[in-house]
Amino acid sequence: MVLLAVSWVLVFFPALYWRGIRSPGVPVKDYIMQSAIFAICAFGLIGEAAALWRTRARLSLGLLLLAAAFVANIVYVSTARTTLVVLAVMLLLWGLRQFGWKGGLVAALIGIILAGAVWASSPYLRERISGSMKEMQTYESGQVNSPTGLRIEYWKKSLAFIAEAPLLGHGTGTIPKLFQRDATAGTLPELITTNPHNQTLAVAIELGLVGVIVLLAMWLAHLALFRGASLVAWFGLLVVSYNVISSLFNSHLFDFGQGWLYVLGVGITGGMVLHAADAADKAEEKT
Known part of the structure; x- marks a missing residue:
């Protein structure tokens, strides 16, 4: 949580940043490690929120909001492209584990809807994904x-x-x-x-x-x-x-x-x- 808070502070107050513009929102280590930790934390919180939903709904909602803050950091601030694949798999796993194959289908549908919303609202994510597509095209041309x-x-x-x-x-x-x-x-x-x-x-x-x-x-x-x-x-x-x-x-x-x-x-x-x-x-x- 401390790492998440510092990351968001550096996003909103870039003048405080001490590592230069190459790693915006990544206070320590690198974006690959940070996004990995954030992905695990996000779905860990989602699992805990699901477990508490019937008995402590307010706390459960707070955990979901915190999970959303982790995911938002991944898709809007800094991420490894591998982590985007991991997020999709974790969402599917959560649906299957909670509700069986029907839950897996619902999770896949939710993932598609969220992916569309994030694609429309995150220039950073579009740049990361389109960059991979351009790299594949340049590779096919011999570079x-x-x-x-x-x-x-x-x-x-x-x-x-x-x-x-x-x-x-x-x-x-x-x-x-x-x-x-x-x-x-x-x-x-x-x-x-x-x-x-x-x-x-x-x-x-x-x-x-x-x-x-x-x-x-x-x-x-x-x-x-x-x-x-x-x-x-x-x-x-x-x-x-x-x-x-x-x-x-x-x-x-x-x-x-x-x-x-x-x-x-x-x-x-x-x-x-x-x-x-x-x-x-x-x-x-x-x-």
Whole structure:
């Protein structure tokens, strides 16, 4: 909440800003990490508001307004494009979890309506999304030096590296060496990377199919851990779902901030879920 408040203060009073105009509304770290935290907070608050609606309606409404402030910051101030995809998935998850497949359909409909309203009212969001479309068009015309174009090239090269050692991979720490190996005199420096911007590809390059199986097993185990109906389980599900979706476009388990967000988020909520389950088992034994 403090980060949200400071972000909005800097939006309305830009003269107070100390990081320059490159990161408006982002007081610390970067917009990718900030929008990730805000997305998780927003849907955590929505889940809590739903749980309190029948017993404490006023508090529930206040939580919804706070969640709206988080979402508004994402779509009007500063966001990663990955976070926009994550928001859509989280909304769908919430609908499915609360009301089943009908809730999922309603959530999808609400998402479409809200997306249209935000598109019409947020020049910032339109610029972010149209920028991705322009980057794709320039890539198709042969210009790869854009975030979208570079990602596609990273993925193409990564698949070729994986094909060379599909079972056990090339070994840890080999990603930069492989990209350097394939570079020529005409290769853009940006194409020589240490990060293929996809978690599964990053693991597959170094550890092969065996590593990918372990990665997927970890995600599935954590998703199963948070399949319960409790509020804490919902918080944990948000952390895991954010990491799974964002890892389609980034190597977030290997990034410092997002990696620790996953470790701490899953560790704390997972411990609470397991403790609650253990307490329930002991209570049953006594009866």
